[in-house]
């Protein structure tokens with residue numbers, strides 16, 4: 051890999067040395083970039099947990115509980131003594147399901163006991179009026195990483211992966227008290243049931259068009275569609291009454307619901323629920339079962355070893371108490387100076403966006419005005435929230451219980467809390483991500499961006515880095531998140547996050563043509579581990595393109611700006627070494643493109659790339675001018 055020229059491959063030119071030295075930890079599917087920061091945060095916080103637990107000195111009640119859960123999850127002897135019994139006790143409720151009527155009567159109990167069901171009922175923001183909430187229904191997920199594996203062209207991969215799953219399922223079922231012949235039958239039935247679900251469930255590509263989830267219907271209409279269950283009775287059980295509107299997120303699945311659940315296939319359903327439910331339970335059972343049950347997930351990601359018990363316990367506790375843990379991390383490790391500086395960069399990026407919208411050639415004046423309004427009303431959450439959500443006061447458990455029962459009870463508390471909020475106003479002040487998470491996001495239904503403290507460090511951002519480097523790093527990410535307000539999904543929501551058609555017809559057609567160009571720019575690119583689906587990842591690619599466009603604009607007005615530093619740091623943040631199994635799998639489940647493309651594709655659309663490095667038409671990162679796309 052010598053003599054890589056920057057003009058041919060920016061990503062490899064910048065990252066080769068790091069990649070050569072980078073070793074993927076045995077218990078992880080990838081290393082570098084985001085993962086390296088996440089590992090760093092994990093290490094810091096694991097030390098914090100260990101010392102809090104040892105000194106019994108907790109900053110607040112929430113963290114005291116988090117540490118208590120951590121200690122229980124870390125207690126291998128106690129978990130071994132509890133064995134598989136807690137999960138089998140919970141699954142025993144399936145014995146009571148003899149008819150479809152039993153299923154409807156027991157639905158709430160099944161759901162609160164985390165038993166897999168073919169219909170999932172929840173409460174979420176009304177996408178057309180984001181101040182209020184609605185009931186949403188969703189189908190079951192498949193055993194495979196994605197329903198698209200059931201397409202004929204994926205047959206080979208499907209067989210291979212289901213083969214792995216079958217082995218794991220049999221090994222776990224062997225630990226139950228069922229007779230060997232029954233164990234075998236349960237596993238085969240689970241596979242047969244999964245195939246029924248797979249024929250109707252949405253694929254990740256379909257879920258990625260999230261505005262299409264919004265299909266509100268009268269509850270009566272939904273009841274009429276779900277003839278094999280007593281939907282009205284289930285709703286009454288959950289909410290005390292029948293809510294007038296239900297959002298059907300997967301119309302195809304629910305139109306075919308009779309095939310998924312009917313009087314004839316109840317046994318099939320029960321065996322599927324038993325096996326998949328037990329496999330999910332494994333991580334909260336003994337170390338032996340955590341190892342056995344986790345083998346499927348590790349195999350599809352190419353991971354050799356399971357997480358150490360300490361890491362597992364920390365991750366479980368910090369995910370369960372994520373608000374308090376994020377606040378603790380933010381208060382201790384994120385400075386006011388950095389917060390002020392980055393907030394300033396965000397302001398600058400939003401202002402630059404507004405200016406660019408004003409001169410944008412695809413939008414007419416009326417649409418421009420709406421787009422600028424959307425930017426003006428965009429909220430910014432930087433670092434970590436002031437306080438944890440009220441729910442954390444209620445996440446209390448009995449430390450004498452098994453880890454499995456504790457997790458079940460905490461999940462039930464959350465679920466009941468979510469259901470109880472149906473008729474209460476939404477809480478846009480809640481953070482979508484906790485402070486210790488290395489990520490960032492735009493929430494289309496709130497119209498705000500969130501930057502947890504954990505991502506606000508080098509190489510994304512550092513007070514020690516140059517302005518150009520910070521613009522290529524965190525600047526690009528901020529611009530990316532803001533661009534989601536105007537990607538192929540975000541464009542369908544207005545300044546209040548409501549699904550609303552705020553475009554003129556002509557403007558939207560011009561916009562759609564750009565979306566199509568962006569799909570084509572990526573579609574069919576061959577990588578050593580598979581082919582890219584341009585339409586699946588278009589929103590993220592539009593956001594990367596917008597992020598680069600707006601930060602390059604700021605670069606042009608920044609004194610002493612170095613485009614070389616800018617582009618190199620843009621590529622540096624995407625440095626990643628991943629296992630082939632993982633790379634292959636995420637092609638069909640992740641709306642983000644592979645890291646190397648996120649580093650190398652956007653620059654070639656911008657003149658600055660060509661002038662900075664003298665890129666010519668003989669270079670691999672050259673794109674003819676008529677193929678270059680700049681949307682925002």
Ligand SMILES: [Zn+2]
Pocket residue numbers: 530531534590593
């Ligand atoms: Zn994104």
